Amino acid sequence: MQAASAPVETAVTQAGANVTLACPGVSEHSLVFTLEWRARARLVEYAGESTTVWEHRRRLSLEPGSFALRIRPVESGDSGVYSCLVNNRPQPEALVRLVVQDVPDPPGRPLIMGFTSRAVNLSWAPPQDTHNSPIMHYIIQVRVGEEGDWDQKNAIVTEANETSHQVGGLLPYTVYSFRVLAVNAMGPSRASKESYYMVTLREVPDGRPxxxxxxxxxxxxxxxxxxxxxxxxxxxxxxxxxxxxxxxxxxxxxxxxxxxxxxxxxxxxxxxxxxxxxxxxxxxxxxxxxxxxxxxxxxxTDEGECRSVTIPDLDDLPHQQMMNMLKEFVPRLLADDHKPPRIEISQELPDTTNANEKFLENITTGDETENYRNPPGAIAQENFMPGARKTKSD
Known part of the structure; x- marks a missing residue:
């Protein structure tokens, strides 16, 4: 019987488990003088009372009596076809296919395919070995800055097993790098090599001083x-x-x-x-x-320097003459500048009759008529011109 045509028995397990592979055609009652377990190379050999372990000595052994091959623990690299040759037979009675499922190998380093101020397009190669369990999706981790930590809490999970993705929600003019993990039914792989650093594009500021x-x-x-x-x-x-x-x-x-x-x-x-x-x-x-x-x-801005204006003594002037003289002073004063000047009054007006109050209520200053309700005298004089200051004279 040729090994190629020998029946195949399949055993499926997960990495880290303990596995025992029975030798096809051998039981506790079989008369065994020599026995050899092989996979890609000779693993264990039994002859008489002597057992020799050729590979993985810490993990492989023969089970007494049944001559089953024990692997403790099994690793993803143990996947393969095993044969058990009894009493120097050239062909095994059957082959044993061991399938060890494990997390996938890491994906390839992610590459930056394009970017804006707020997003980047990534692409990467799939794992070289998925270890007998297909890829379900990928996890993308983001790092801000050259010395920052990987943001594992807010990692991006892709919807399928496609090997490209657009990462959004980035900040303008910021240094980023990325790494990818592949996920199958056994769990996530180790992280890929990190991408090369990149800087997102600028935007106009959105902060106000x-x-x-x-x-x-x-x-x-x-x-x-x-x-x-x-x-x-x-x-x-x-x-x-x-x-x-x-x-x-x-x-x-x-x-x-x-x-x-x-x-x-x-x-x-x-x-x-x-x-x-x-x-x-x-x-x-x-x-x-x-x-x-x-x-x-x-x-x-400030009002500027004061202008000193001297008003003649009004004590002995008749009411009509005083009114005419003040009407002459005010427009001429305003004509010197288009804005109200600050006026330094060097003569306090004496108390007058109610006629003076009526006059002050109707003084025309430029384009507007200021109406004042204060009593006549120094306070009224101060108010009739905005910004005026009064000083008492002896």
């Missing part, structure tokens, strides 16, 4: 200080800050820009501004892709 201080330092300057947004919101190389400003009442065409090309700067003074003007000031961070969202504040 926080303005901590914004105030005028003079009639023509504004001071800003700020705190940078979180680093992971920059999404690229942090190049610096962009300041945009314009008078609040003017159109967008009047916007001016300042670029601060140093990410470590945290304050700046804007100069050469208009006096006593409310400005709309915006601050952004920027990277090579452009600026991010802005933080905006409104800041007023």
């Amino acid at each position: 926080t303005i901590t201080t914004a105030h005028n330092t003079s009639a023509t300057s504004i001071y800003l200080s700020w705190r940078a947004p979180a680093r992971d919101s920059i999404h690229g190389e942090f190049l610096g800050y962009r300041i945009e400003y314009r008078p609040r009442e003017q159109r967008h065409e009047s916007v001016k820009e300042i670029y601060i090309r140093d990410a470590n700067v945290d304050s700046h003074t804007i100069t050469n501004l208009e006096t006593y003007t409310q400005y709309r000031v915006s601050l952004q961070v920027f990277n090579p892709e452009g600026p991010g969202p802005s933080t905006t504040v409104l800041v007023m």
Whole structure:
């Protein structure tokens, strides 16, 4: 009988188990003078009272009486066809096929096939040996940075046994690497070699700087200080800050820009501004892709230097003459500048009759008529011109 035509008995087991393979045609009552177990090579030999183990001495042995081959424990590499030759017979009575199921070998190193700012396409080779159990799916593990830990808790499980996958949910301008595990009915394989490092593409920042201080330092300057947004919101190389400003009442065409090309700067003074003007000031961070969202504040420049105006003594003037003289002073004062100046009054008005109060209620200042309800005298004089200050004279 040829070995090729001998019947085959199959034994299936899992790696790590203990296995006993019976010698076909031999029982406890058989008369055995010599016996040899073979697979790819000679394994165990029995002759008379002597037993020799040629391979895997710590795991292989003969069972007394039945001459069965014991393998403890069995490994995936033990899979194969075994033959038991009794009393120098040239052919075995039957062959024994041992099938050892184990976790698969690791897949090939994953390759980066393409990427964006938020996703990467991976491809890898399947395991060389699945160890008698087909691949069901793969597990992809992600590592952020060159020194980070592998994120095993949030590993990606593929839906099938395809050897490519798109990994999403990544962050822009971030270093990543990947590794893959194959899974069969026995469990997951060892991890593959890690992919080569890659950096996702940039995006414009989505973090806003926080303005901590914004105030005028003079009639023509504004001071800003700020705190940078979180680093992971920059999404690229942090190049610096962009300041945009314009008078609040003017159109967008009047916007001016300042670029601060140093990410470590945290304050700046804007100069050469208009006096006593409310400005709309915006601050952004920027990277090579452009600026991010802005933080905006409104800041007023100072009123400027005081102008001293001397009003003649009004004590002895008739009411009509006093009214005519003040009507002449006010428009001329306003004509010097299109914004209300600060006025230093060097003469406190004396108490007058109710006619003076009626006059103060109807003084025309430029384009508007200010109506005042305060009593006549120093307080009324202070109020009729916004920003005026009074000083008492002897």
